Amino acid sequence: MALQARAHLCSLMPMAKQSKNAISPTREEDYPEWYQQVVKAADLAETSPVRGCMVIKPWGYAIWENIQRELDRRFKATGHKNAYFPLFIPMSFLQKEAEHVDGFAKECAVVTHSRLEADAEGKLQPAGPLEEPLIVRPTSETIIGELFSKWVQSYRDLPLLINQWANVVRCEMRTRLFLRTAEFLWQEGHTVHATAEEAMEETRKMLEVYADFAETYMAVPVITGEKTEAERFPGADATFAIEAMMQDRKALQAGTSHFLGQNFSKSSNIKYLSAEGREEFAWTTSWGVSTRLVGGLIMTHSDDDGLVLPPRIAPSHIVILPVIPKEETREAVLEYCQALKAALEEQRYLDDYVRVELDDRDIRGGEKTWGWVKKGIPLRVEVGPRDMESGSVFVARRDRAPKEKESISRDAFVAGIIELLEDIQGNLLSRAKAFRESHTRELKTEAEFIEFFTPKNSEQPEIHGGFASVGFCCEAELEDRIAKEHKVTVRCIPNDTRDASIPCIFTGKPGKRVIFAKSY
C-alpha cells in the first residue's frame, strides 16, 4: 500500500515553521558535522567523560538490541552457540601470534594494578601491581584459542561453532560516535574445523549471513568480497568484508569474516586426533560486526531532517500524536488513540509485533512532531477530533517529505500496516541501491580513475567520487602508492567477479576486478 500524497483541507497540527531543514548543517554543507548532529538530534549516543568511550542512549541502544536479536537468531540457525570469555588477556598471549600483536599492540588498554590506595595526602594511587599486565581484549582470538586448545581433542569435537557478544577496547585516538570508538560493542564468532575447506566454507557462510542481514533488515546494500593483503586482519590468511556506500560516497566496512588458516591453531596449539588417528592442527575462523553498523545505518538512510530508520530495525514503528485543540476533547481523543495503539500492537510483524508510541506529552505540537522526525520513526500518525468523527487518521511516512501527509481510514490503516511498513523498508533499500549505483563507475584507464577521484569545482571536497570498479593487479607496492596519492584503497575484490581475470588499468598485467573507494 503506497500512500498517495493528497491535499488535506485543514492541517490539524501545523508543523513548526522551519525555514530550512531540521538538521544544520545539511549533508551538502558539511557531511561529518551533519552526521554528528543527526546522532545528537535523534538522541542516539553521546561522548563520555572517558576519552574515546561513548554512551549509547536508549534510542540508539534499542537499535543495537534489534540488530543483536536478529543476528543472534541467524547465528543460532546456522548452528552456533553463545559463550563468554574473559575481558582480560594476559600480555604474553597477545605475543603468541606475531602479526596479531603487531596489529593490536599500538592501541591496547593495559591493566597493571589490582587496587587503589590513598597516599600520604589522601590521594588515590594504583596499588597491588600485577605480576603480568593484562590487556583489555581488543579481540579475543588469543584467549579463546587457549581455551579451544583444551576443548578440542578429537575430530568428534569439530566443528566447534562459538559466538560471543561482548565489549572490546582499542585505544583509538580519533574517535567518532558509533563509527570509531575506543570501547565498542560487538559479536565475535570463533570456529574450529578439521579441514581448510570447511573453515573457508564457514568464513564465506558468515559473510553471507552479514550481507543478507544488512540488506534485508537494515536496508543497507553491501558488496561482499575479499580484502587485499594490506587490509587483512592481523594474523588471517584471508579476510572477507561487506562494504556499504555512505551518502558522502565513501565506503564503510560493515562486517568482516576471517579465514585464519592454521595460524592461531599453531600459536595456541589447537590440535585434534583425526578419524585415522593422526594428530592434526585445526583450521579456524573468526568474524564480527559491531555497533559500527549503527553508524552505517545512520549514514545510509538519514536526510537533512535527521535520522531515517528502516522499519525492521526501528525501536518503534509508529508514533501516535494526539491533536487536542480544546481541552474538552482531550479524553475522547486520548481514548481513541489508546484503542488505535492497542489495535496496531496486535499486528504480528516479523518475529515480534508492531511497536507503537503514544506521545501525549504536553509540549508544542511542532516541537513534538519534529522530535519524532529527527528520531527517524517510520510512521507518524496524527489523530484529532475531526479524524475521530470521520473514522480516519492522518499519516506521514518518514521516507517522504515531512509535510507530505495523507488522511486514510483508520481501519484500512490498521489492516494495511504491515504492508505499509514493508513498503517503507523496500523503498529505503531501493533508494540506497540506486544511490550506490549512481556513484559506481566501471573505469578503464588510470586517467579516468584520477578524474573520478578528483573533486570538481561544483562539488564540496568532502563529497565526490564513489566506488571505482576497475581491473587491478593487486601488487602491494602499487596499492600503497595509490593510497598515498589519491587517498583511496581497495575496498574489496568482489566475490561475484573474483574468478574472472581482467587487465589492470595501472599496469596492464592480468588482474581482478576490484572496488576502489575512499573509506571510513
Place this chain on the structure above:
Amino acid sequence: MALQARAHLCSLMPMAKQSKNAISPTREEDYPEWYQQVVKAADLAETSPVRGCMVIKPWGYAIWENIQRELDRRFKATGHKNAYFPLFIPMSFLQKEAEHVDGFAKECAVVTHSRLEADAEGKLQPAGPLEEPLIVRPTSETIIGELFSKWVQSYRDLPLLINQWANVVRCEMRTRLFLRTAEFLWQEGHTVHATAEEAMEETRKMLEVYADFAETYMAVPVITGEKTEAERFPGADATFAIEAMMQDRKALQAGTSHFLGQNFSKSSNIKYLSAEGREEFAWTTSWGVSTRLVGGLIMTHSDDDGLVLPPRIAPSHIVILPVIPKEETREAVLEYCQALKAALEEQRYLDDYVRVELDDRDIRGGEKTWGWVKKGIPLRVEVGPRDMESGSVFVARRDRAPKEKESISRDAFVAGIIELLEDIQGNLLSRAKAFRESHTRELKTEAEFIEFFTPKNSEQPEIHGGFASVGFCCEAELEDRIAKEHKVTVRCIPNDTRDASIPCIFTGKPGKRVIFAKSY
C-alpha cells in the same frame, strides 16, 4: 500430568552401571567440591588462564540468556529502557562518594597505559601512560551519575528509568565459578526520581521483580528484606535483598536493590528544576542481579547426579535419545524421533516454544543418558523400535530418580508436554520451599541460637544450621561480635514482619525479626 513410576519389562537403554551417584563427592561428603563437580559435569563454566575470570560455556551461557530475556522483559514492562555506559571510570570519579570509594578501592582493576611497546630485548612493556588512571567499572553509579547530571534538568525529565546489561570487575582473591568471580556479567538499574517516596517505591518494586522472577522462573524461593547497616551497599541509605537458602543451608544473596537517597545526586550534582521552579537534588536508586544467580540455581536444585534445571530456565527442555539395537532400524527410528521433535517444538511454552535436542551421537547409550542427567535437562525421552510399534515413548523426569522411567503414549506425551514441564517446575519450587522451611527455626534465646549454629556430631561441619529467625536489636557492635563468634550474619530484616517490634534475643531490647545465617 504426573508420570507414575511403572515397571517396564525390557529396559531398552540400560543405564551405565553406576555403583553410586554420577557426581563424586556427594553433597554430604563435601559440599563445596560437589558444587565444582556439578558445574564441571554439566559443562557450565570453567576457570580461565586469567586469575579470577571464568569462561561461561554454552550450556551455562544459555541459562544466563534465559535469565536475561525474562528479566529484560520485566524491566521493560515496568518502564525501564536499556542504555550502555563506558567500561572505564576515571579514578577521580570513584572518589566523589566517600563510602563508595572505601567499598570498592580495594578490588579495582586499574588501567594505567594505552599501548604496548617492545623493549630492547623485544619483550612487550606497557607504554603510553595515561594522565589519569582508569578503573574498570566495579559498578557504575559514579559514571552514570555524571551523565545523569546532564540528562536531568527539569521535573519533566523524571523519573529517569535506565538499565544496563554489562560486565563488571572486582578483583576478588578467593573466587568460585558463578558465585564469586573477578569479572562477572550483570545488569544494573539506575533510576532518578523527584522525591524520596518515589525512589523508595522504585527500590521496593524492583526487589519484588527480582523475588517474583526467582520464584516463578528459577523455582528459587527467596526472602525479601532490608540489610542492616553492616551489609549495606557502599553509599546507599538502604539496601534491600533477596536471600535464598542453598542445600548446605547457607544463605545466598541473589539480588539487591538500593535506595541511594541523595548521596550520589549530591556527589554527581544531579539536580532538577521542580514544577514550582526550585532547584532540587534528585533521589536515586540502583539495583542488580548477576551471573551469581546461576550459582544459586545450581545449588538450590541439583542433586548427587548433577545439575537439575527448572524447565522455565532450561536451555533445552527435552532430549530425545534414539535407541537403535540393530543397524537396519536406524533410519526408521531417527525419522520417528525427528517427527516427535518437530511435534514437540510446535508447542508454545511461555513466550517461546518447547526446546528439544535430538541426540543421535554415536556413543554408548549409558554415557549419553548420564551426560544429559548431569546437564540437568528436565525430560529424557527414549525411543526404540518397540516404542515405535506401540506408538509410545519412554520418559524420565530429572526431578525423579534416574532409573524411574515410564512408557506413555506418544500422542498423550506431546499433548501434555506443557503440563508436564510445569509440573516439574512446580515440584522443584515446592521441594526448595520445603527444604528451606525444614531448616528455618524461630529461636527464642541466645542458647538456642548457639545450639542451632553448632554442628552436631552426626553432621559434617560444612552442612548444619540454617535460617534462624529471631528478634534482634540491630546494634552494629553486637552484630559484629556475633559475626566473629558464630560466623553468621543478619541476612535481612524480612519485609513481611518489619513493622512489628519483638524483643532482641541477645539484649532483650525492642528489636525486629531478622534472619541470621551463614552466607556465601
